[in-house]
Amino acid sequence: MEPKPRNAALFTLTIFFFFLSTSSSTSLLYQTLVLNPLSTTPHSLSWPESESESLVSDSTAATTTLELHHLDSLSLNKTPEQLFHLRLQRDAFRVKALTSLAAVGNGSRPRGSGFSSSVISGLAQGSGEYFTRIGVGTPPKYVYMVLDTGSDVVWVQCAPCRKCYTQVDPLFDPRKSRSFAGISCGSPLCLKLDSPGCNSRKTCLYQVSYGDGSFTTGDFSTETLTFRGTRVGRVALGCGHNNQGLFVGAAGLLGLGRGRLSFPTQTGRRFNRKFSYCLVDRSASSRPSSVVFGDPAVSRTARFTPLLANPKLDTFYYVELLGISVGGTPVRGISASFFKLDRTGNGGVIIDSGTSVTRLTRPAYNALRDAFRTGTSTLKRAQDFSLFDTCYDLSGKTEVKVPTVVLHFRGADVALPATNYLIPVDSDGTFCFAFAGTMSGLSIVGNIQQQGFRVVFDLAGSRVGFAPRGCA
Structure with a gap:
């Protein structure tokens, strides 16, 4: 067979690349974006809570479906633009904290039903993006706490407070809780801390810093947490008497990380080490966000x-x-x-x-x-x-x-x-x-x-x- 003329072969190659480039530029998949501006409607809080409701026992958790809230609900005096700028500022601090922690490194661990809890996003004065309402102690005192998948230790600001930032709710006073208990210095829970301490009463002390200048220190203890209809006893948490940083507004933090002292790990037997959340589009929706613990989370x-x-x-x-x-x-x-x-x-x-x-x-x-x-x-x-x-x-x-x-x-x-x-x-x-x-x-x-x-x-x-x- 005679070979094709060189110019014919070049023409064929040119046509091939023309169709290749044309098809690649026109075959992209697109979807429609409906344009919504930054939210201009503040969403008020209507968070039902009761200290006298009937609580399930610590050994038999029930699945609870709650009304949920989102958006910058606690910052009604700021414009959407101001809230967005604050959000980006928080984000920069957050990324700095996470990359700092990742660079340093630290030190890692089944059956139950589940429960769900309310979530609020975007507290403008604080570093946490999402918050939930949790009862602390017995009887429960309800406070806002940050949900954080990037940290482990659960903690709350406590009275008497040597140095505390401003929070929405009154400080938790462990002296008024029947379920509050200190942890001894030699206990396994105390030894799980990265930097455990010990006071003159031989009870455990904790300290946590977040890489962005935020920190909390105080007594490491066990306490009961109440998620409306579900009570979880003997949760190891920090009772912070010296706290500083970007957590302004919330009373503390619910650590949802993978570490040894995180809430999912501590409650592993009870909630099968499973949780999930769904976060709504904060600029376009008034529907609620939610967090669920236990098998129903999957x-x-x-x-x-x-x-x-x-x-x-x-x-x-x-x-x-x-x-x-x-x-x-x-x-x-x-x-x-x-x-x-x-x-x-x-x-x-x-x-x-x-x-x-x-x-x-x-x-x-x-x-x-x-x-x-x-x-x-x-x-x-x-x-x-x-x-x-x-x-x-x-x-x-x-x-x-x-x-x-x-x-x-x-x-x-x-x-x-x-x-x-x-x-x-x-x-x-x-x-x-x-x-x-x-x-x-x-x-x-x-x-x-x-x-x-x-x-x-x-x-x-x-x-x-x-x-x-x-x-x-």
């Missing part, structure tokens, strides 16, 4: 990815992120190596409830951002905003088409709603791509990307799951 529709173990740090929820797709196409330039957790405990990807904006290692973020910009070339660009370098002027529009974004975890592809990655940053129609780069090796999947999913933490099965449309 959604049947969740897609699961295995939890990874960090040999240097047992607090965080590490997962394996393999890649990211934009418009149905894997982003070139992003590989699993960018997110690898190495044997020394460096790098990796964590799921965190307290971080808002997802942080990716800088090379991965740059590749993702460039792919998204390519898919939104028809949208009018706007100036950078705070940490966001990809923003759009969508004023005058009610909806736009944006390329899909999918996070590819091992065993679980998580397709994000458009509202989870293109978010309003003001009331004038400016929307920004809600990812950011970091020079740290640690990548963090934040709560904006988690919105609307029921995120399941199954410590018994060593896995994390994502169930879409999980807040209903």
Whole structure:
């Protein structure tokens, strides 16, 4: 057979690449983003609570469905723009604290029914993004407490207080609780602390610092916590008499990490080391957020990815992120190596409830951002905003088409709603791509990307799951 003329072969090759480039530029997958500005309607609190209600026993927890609340409910005197700026400020402190803890490292452990509890998000004066109402002591005194998947120790501000920040509720006074009990210095619970101390009465002392300047110190004790209809006895918690930092507004913190003293680990036998939460879109919805503990926390529709173990740090929820797709196409330039957790405990990807904006290692973020910009070339660009370098002027529009974004975890592809990655940053129609780069090796999947999913933490099965449309 005679060979084709060289110019004919070149023509054929040119046509091939023309069709290849044309199909690749027009075959992106898009979805509709309905444009909602920053929320302008404050959501008031209506949190039913009772100190005289009938409580189940400590050995037989029941599943409880509660009315839930969200948004910046405790900051009714601030504009949406002010709240958003405060949120980004908190986020910067949060990321600094997590990366600091990851760099230092620390030191890690079935049957029951479950309960659920109310969640409020966005306390403007505090560092915690999500709060729940919990009764402390006997009889229970109800206070706001931060829910935090990035820390372990449960603690509450206590009277008498040598140094305390301002909180919404009165200080908890352990002298007025029938169930409060100190922990001896030599007890196993005391020895589980990273930095245990001992006072002259031979009872245990604790101290926790959060890397951003926040800290709490005081007596390490056991106390009863009440989640409305469910009472949980002998929870080891810090009774803080010296507290400082960004927790202003809330009375303390409910540690939901993987460590030895976290609430899920302490209540492992009772609630089978399972909990989940669903966080609503705080700019577009008045529906409630929720947290559920126990077997009912596991959604049947969740897609699961295995939890990874960090040999240097047992607090965080590490997962394996393999890649990211934009418009149905894997982003070139992003590989699993960018997110690898190495044997020394460096790098990796964590799921965190307290971080808002997802942080990716800088090379991965740059590749993702460039792919998204390519898919939104028809949208009018706007100036950078705070940490966001990809923003759009969508004023005058009610909806736009944006390329899909999918996070590819091992065993679980998580397709994000458009509202989870293109978010309003003001009331004038400016929307920004809600990812950011970091020079740290640690990548963090934040709560904006988690919105609307029921995120399941199954410590018994060593896995994390994502169930879409999980807040209903």
